[in-house]
Amino acid sequence: MGEAKRGDTAARNTPRILVVGPSWVGDMVMAQSLFITLKRRHPGARIGVLAPGWSLPILERMPEVDEAIALDVKHGEFGWKTRRDVARSLKGRFDRAIVLPRSLKSALVPFLAGIPHRTGFTGEQRYVLLNDRRKLDKTVLDQTVKRFVALGLDADEEVGGELITPHPRLRVDAARQDALRAELSLGERPAIGMMPGAEYGPAKQWPLEYFRELAATLIARGHAVWVLGGPKDAAAGDVIAEGLAHAHNLCGKTRLADAVDLLAACEQVVTNDSGLMHVAAAVGTRIQALYGSSSPAYTPPLTDNADIHYLALSCSPCFERTCPLGHRNCLKQLSPASIQQAIQG
Template identity: 75%
Template sequence: MAEAATAERILVVGPAWVGDMVMAQSLFKTLKARQPRARIGVVAPAWSRPILERMAEVDEVAALEVGHGEFGWATRRQLAAELRGRFDRAIILPRSWKAALVPFLARIPQRVGFTGEQRYGLLNERRHLDKTVLDQTVKRFVALGLPAAEATGGDFALPRPALRLDPDNLAQLQERLGLSARPAIAMMPGAEYGPAKQWPLAYFRELAEALVARGHEVRVMGGPKDAAAGDEIAEGIEGVHNLCGKTRLGDAVDLLADCAQAVTNDSGLMHVAAAAGTRIQAVYGSSSPAYTPPLTPDADIHYLALECSPCFQRTCPLGHTNCLNQLSPQRLLRAILAASDTAPS
């Protein structure tokens, strides 16, 4: 009882993007591995609750009902009041000023994060971010959960995210959505950041036709904003299902786990698929697989590393987007078929 009573209570202020939230599980796993009885709470946007609820390490989700780009002073102050006195340490993953506000107002004694946006006072342990050492998003997250001296060199373990699956939910989805028993390939054509990360829809469609001809079912997945793109890929092709906007984020975990492989841009759903155990065919354009790779060894990376790449721009500054246009559907098809041949039966 004494050990349980003294277990550290840790509040993590989570990121605002789907992929980053999945990668944050590496931090949660690190914290639990070192302190199995620690209690972990996560301040996060309400949309992320279905993902966090699939993480065994998360004990509590404190939803922050603030729109993207909105300051929400009253909402942050109210949430801080609800959390006051309940946590010993806060780890603030985003580098913005407002992200550090809730732990400060909640009077959490220890508040750690990277220096950014003049957060003096809001943080009482400010760490310098050496981007040459902590060269991946997941490394930066995990480093904040480690003692500063241990995190400095960047030589530490990065536990892979692994989301809990719900077989009963999958069965209901298969029936409701009219999915078949054929081996399924997921396609995720969206990328919230912008078109410089989006493989051409015509390429997705060509690949989908080739896969259906070889006996696969294709599931196009994404949010409501991706519905039109899904229609463009699926229209008139029997065996291609446009599921964009027809499922919840938690449903995506189960549907992706049921797919043999996933063809995806560098997007949030790429990280969801990796954490669900699906083999990844990851297409990179303006971003870099060195910075935000899928956190799984079961992945093929399709990246041309052109002289102008990575530019990290939302749209191609040169106007040609060759980093994506020169990645042919035939290349992806060969990789999918090769992975299918080597998969355990």
């Protein structure tokens, strides 16, 4: 009996935890705050993360993640067979699951895998799928990162304004960093990164002509400009970089893991509220963060090394994909000169 009790205690102290991760780059970076919290509270814990395949290169840069498990279901697809097959492969391997997204389908795999303790916020009729359901008080958990970390606490712990949310910190591959400079012919000038994309929509995007004007000024002052983003951002990168010496449009030319190393090599970055903004924060690069339709109070860069540019107009934040008033003044009134001044300061 005594041996059994000691075994139960050891299992509680060294739990096997599966985290069902989010589907956006920025949210996946912020989820590292939860992983850090779990490792601090349970030093021997083994953490697995179930996540879209594209996010595995980010998870590989998080020392707290012991295993990354790909769930390759297309956006908007239910993917019953895929979820069932993954669940079968996980049977008996985890003691606890923490489900970060609030959708019904995100809670299916832990349920089908028979994971005994399944935690998540209430939502989308998940009463059967979750057996540790938490009520989300948005006035207390007013940031995405706080919501993630709160799910790692015990159910009876009081969550208040003093909730500790450690900053994400991604590993940087210095050797790969040097190799990328050579492969992409980036030269030796000190680099300023620019991220003109924002997956959510144009209401979060600073005007491309402003990025280009700022790029020209920075290059004249001795910098190089690296424009980073995915294949969808390639045309925007051309608008910014075309015809400018020492401006490099890298959109769609690098892998996500490469973006981690390139952002770490930048002196500063100028960025919309986007996934790559959170990557830059997690490698310690100074950030000039541009907010329009979204709010820095809700999804701030998790770093002490950032300047936040937000006008807080009467119509902001609207959280819309496109400007409902048709003018985007919340971003158009942020001048390139003011961002240049912040960079030089």
